[in-house]
Amino acid sequence: MYPSRRSDREQWIKDARYNLFNLKSHQVFIDLLTDSGTGAMSQEQWSAMMSGDESYAGSQSFERLKETITSLTGFPHVLPTHQGRAAENVLFSVMVSEGDVVPGNAHFDTTKGHIEFRKASAFDCTIDAANDTSLYHPFKGNVDIGKMENLFQVYGKERIPMIIVTITCNSTGGQPVSMENLKAVRSFADSYGVPVIFDSARFAENAYFIKIREKGYENHSIREIVKEMFSMADGMTMSSKKDGIVNMGGFIALNSKSLYREATTYNIMFEGYITYGGMSGRDMAALAQGLEEATTFEYLESRIKQVHYLGERLMESGIPVQEPFGGHAIFVDAGKFLPHVPREEYIGQTLALEIYLESGVRAVEIGTLLADRDPETRENRYPRLEMVRLTIPRRVYTRNHMDYVAAALQNIYQRREEITTGYRIRYEAPIMRHFTVELERIS
Numbered sequence: 214m215y216p217s218r219r220s221d222r223e224q225w226i227k228d229a230r231y232n233l234f235n236l237k238s239h240q241v242f243i244d245l246l247t248d249s250g251t252g253a254m255s256q257e258q259w260s261a262m263m264s265g266d267e268s269y270a271g272s273q274s275f276e277r278l279k280e281t282i283t284s285l286t287g288f289p290h291v292l293p294t295h296q297g298r299a300a301e302n303v304l305f306s307v308m309v310s311e312g313d314v315v316p317g318n319a320h321f322d323t324t325k326g327h328i329e330f331r332k333a334s335a336f337d338c339t340i341d342a343a344n345d346t347s348l349y350h351p352f353k354g355n356v357d358i359g360k361m362e363n364l365f366q367v368y369g370k371e372r373i374p375m376i377i378v379t380i381t382c383n384s385t386g387g388q389p390v391s392m393e394n395l396k397a398v399r400s401f402a403d404s405y406g407v408p409v410i411f412d413s414a415r416f417a418e419n420a421y422f423i424k425i426r427e428k429g430y431e432n433h434s435i436r437e438i439v440k441e442m443f444s445m446a447d448g449m450t451m452s453s454k455k456d457g458i459v460n461m462g463g464f465i466a467l468n469s470k471s472l473y474r475e476a477t478t479y480n481i482m483f484e485g486y487i488t489y490g491g492m493s494g495r496d497m498a499a500l501a502q503g504l505e506e507a508t509t510f511e512y513l514e515s516r517i518k519q520v521h522y523l524g525e526r527l528m529e530s531g532i533p534v535q536e537p538f539g540g541h542a543i544f545v546d547a548g549k550f551l552p553h554v555p556r557e558e559y560i561g562q563t564l565a566l567e568i569y570l571e572s573g574v575r576a577v578e579i580g581t582l583l584a585d586r587d588p589e590t591r592e593n594r595y596p597r598l599e600m601v602r603l604t605i606p607r608r609v610y611t612r613n614h615m616d617y618v619a620a621a622l623q624n625i626y627q628r629r630e631e632i633t634t635g636y637r638i639r640y641e642a643p644i645m646r647h648f649t650v651e652l653e654r655i656s
């Protein structure tokens with residue numbers, strides 16, 4: 214985490230095969246790769262760690278975590294897991310079978326990965342407004358009920374084991390889902406008798422947006438909104454690395470005892486015993502505290518306003534970004550930013566690499582590399598948007614860092630006409646390729 218020279222960065226990124234995940238952290242000045250596990254824990258969380266109970270079964274740290282989750286969400290059954298994708302792995306082991314179809318709003322890549330790994334398909338039913346970055350819509354994470362209805366007509370409810378709603382919707386820009394939409398999904402799901410699962414990594418940020426953008430919720434507390442949101446679901450998977458403000462952790466929480474019982478078997482096989490599931494007692498203690506902090510209005514307001522400050526600095530210079538700004542990141546519309554780079558040459562990745570070379574700031578591509586290949590045709594899946602995500606860790610950076618990031622993007626924007634070529638793939642994994650892909654520059 215030091216400032217560096219451009220000539221050093223040229224060498225480092227070449228050695229990293231033009232994959233930003235391959236950089237060493239000391240080669241990065243400001244790390245906006247992710248907000249996952251990168252937040253700063255509070256003194257209360259650190260002191261909670263000191264009282265962690267490391268009993269194998271029935272630890273007090275688990276009890277406190279369970280009580281916190283149940284009181285926040287209303288779900289009585291809780292299974293800890295080591296992170297969000299582990300929660301997906303355990304729950305989908307019970308719920309998803311070969312040939313199934315799982316509708317949702319732009320599933321996160323591990324969610325889609327765990328569905329496709331089981332030879333099932335994830336269908337994106339996000340509203341079309343999400344694909345127009347300059348169109349204002351307060352809830353671009355919303356699910357299009359009409360698109361879902363179509364899927365049910367085509368595949369039949371027997372092949373649809375659940376509906377997954379991601380709150381906030383990471384893939385479209387940290388965009389929230391409105392309470393009205395959550396209610397509509399609930400009643401739609403009820404009409405077919407299908408369960409609704411929330412992918413809840415950034416549920417508190419979603420609640421903040423409902424409070425400030427949705428009529429009728431102005432005077433509700435964040436906790437009231439959170440409770441109402443989860444009353445629309447049958448269960449949740451959670452990556453605690455986001456709105457739990459811990460470095461590692463996850464969980465599943467459910468209404469159904471029988472589903473919980475089925476999931477316990479997989480939890481024990483993959484994660485650990487049902488009262489720790491891959492987390493140490495001290496980590497569960499810190500998570501319980503983190504969930505309390507993340508659901509206060511004051512915390513959410515300072516966090517989200519910092520993200521929006523960066524967005525405003527970029528917009529002032531005409532840089533195209535997803536509007537309105539989301540909760541955890543600013544998504545730059547790379548397709549509009551670099552109109553001369555062909556999409557076959559990975560526009561989003563090209564911009565993310567330019568940002569690193571310019572400034573030492575590490576962002577992440579949310580575009581064709583991430584979208585991967587179609588599992589059947591093996592053709593590139595070109596998403597409707599090529600984006601670069603500037604993801605802000607919780608409680609880590611200052612306004613001064615945001616100004617530096619904005620200046621870096623402004624510099625590139627001024628010379629964007631000169632950037633006309635991108636990269637080609639030299640190596641890629643068969644699934645979730647963007648983590649390990651190796652690229653070379655097209656000159």
Ligand code: F0G
Nearest residue numbers: 247249296297298321323383412414452
């Ligand atoms: N769901 C969402 C919406 C996520 O954003 C993530 C992770 C997961 C599930 C998986 O959780 O990482 O704890 O296993 N998102 C990170 C990111 C990696 O950078 O957006 P995990």
